[in-house]
Amino acid sequence: MLQVENLTVYYKTLRGYVRALERATFTVADGEIMGLAGESGCGKTTLGHSIIYLRPPMNYIEGRVVLDGQELPIWDMERMREFRYRHVSLIPQYAMNALNPTRKIGKMIAELLESREMNYDEILPELKRRLDLVQLSHDVLKMYPIELSGGMKQRTVMVVSTLLNPSLLIADEITSALDVSTQKAVCEMLVEFRDRGFVKSTIIITHDISILYQIADSILVMYAGQLSEKAPTETIFRDARHPYTQMLIGSLPKVGVRYQEERLRGIPGSPPQLLDPPPGCRFRDRCPVAFDRCVEVPPFLEISPGHFVACWRAY
């Protein structure tokens, strides 16, 4: 169970703080796969990374992250080290380049485990079982990363990242570089990992909402550094309350509609600058239903069980 309260993280730049993440408050239950969606620069990666790997130019401002009843010292790179991998783990965006090119994969895993005071030989049988599960030959352990295809590297990284059964797994844009059929396989693997209890909670960061529709239990939508809406997947697709979420869902192509006749809709305008964002709701300028109340920041409130939204029109 992951509880995030008021998490605020800024980027320090020469021109001042970039307010990439403000007052994020949400929970991810055990066994829940939560999708974290939003456009580029909305702060979704900042949110994901700040839970495991908060380092400059990211600046911790305030907030708490509690995992299984224990507070994570996310502001302290050194103290956080103990929690990484065992409790919180990451499948990075750059999975294709995540393995040291000059070490055999098995050796790298062994050295990594030994550096965390664990015995490779004891874990090896489980490692092999998991390689079988993702349909990788055991020979992978005797190979260098360059001898593997992109998809194989991705699967290897997925196995390595979840090897110690972390409570929370953060999967950052893991499907971006893959073709559609591989995307599906990778997504199914994440569900499988959850079902088998390799990981308890999962956060999938992506800009591709259609992926989330297939595998996520809930979706958290972010806009310009603030949380817009969180709800079970069905609710987000059927009954979204935040205008941004509605327009985001509305911009997805639908099966059976011929877009020669009907134009695919987008959201006019672009997100605000986060260096000095306008006060109040940050979606205000692009929002078709904005009114004077929107100059105040809308709180992220639970309007029905499990459905949170930050919009004055929704309460």
Add this chain to the structure above:
Amino acid sequence: MSRYLGRKLLIYLLTFFLAVTIDWLIPRLMPGDPINVMISRLGPRNPQEVQLLREYYLKIFALDVPMWQQYINFWKSVFRGDLGRSTLFFPRPVLDIIKASVPYDILLLLPAILLSWFAGNNFGALAARRRWLDNTVLPLGYILTATPYMWLALLLAWALGIVAGIFPIAGAYSFDLRPHLSWRFIQDLLLHWFLPFLSLFMVMFGGWAIGMRNMIIYELEADYSRYLEALGAPQGLIRRYAFRNALLPQITGLALQLGTIVAGAVATEVVFAYPGIGNLIVQAIQNQDYFLIQGCFLFIILGVLLANLLIDIAYVIVDPRTRLGMTGEAA
């Protein structure tokens, strides 16, 4: 593997052939010729004498035949291991002269290159993780590497040799000694060796340290380093990986440097009047000594090519990526 090396070897042979051809051609393109230099040294009194000497020397050095004939003769004698006789140190064979100089180069350059490489890499790696070192000693490295070498060497000679008077500033040993095996001679040799060594070491050390520092910082920012960090690996492991990967280009650099040992260090040897190949080349060129120039450069070519071949082989062992590239090329 054997196919890869076979192809490499072929390329090296071709390079050798071309480089040696250029080596043969270039001195002959200089204005004037060595015979004139030799004749003027003897100071003949009348034109007949000049004519006589000229014919005699041309015959001895086989320069009286057409160029293409000279070229073929040159290759023939190279394969016999005969590099001809020097016109400058006539009648000493070129090979003997080079043999007498090479030990001094090895004595000077081998320790300078190896020690500076070792110390520079370790220091650079250290500077990459200690901010204060990075801000204090490394700029010194930049200054050392950027200083015109002759000036630095002269400064050292002036400060430690003339002002402090600790070290002699010229020659490989005192003029009143003959090379022989005795404690006194070795001591004297080391004393003369120190200043040229130090000047080379300082300059090369800065270069290695800067290179290593930049490479390490690059590797520490690489994706695999970040992934390890995200998985909570201790800094020690991440640095070890970064160091190993950053070392690869430095190995290339080292091998190339080692290949130039036989070339000597021209500036050092001129400043400190050190009797190595560098000094020899300068004299040979000044006197248009075709055969000595050819001989010196032949050794340099061999040295550089051998060093490159060794790197190629070493890389196959150290870096799996080259190994794969090999099979990829063959397929």
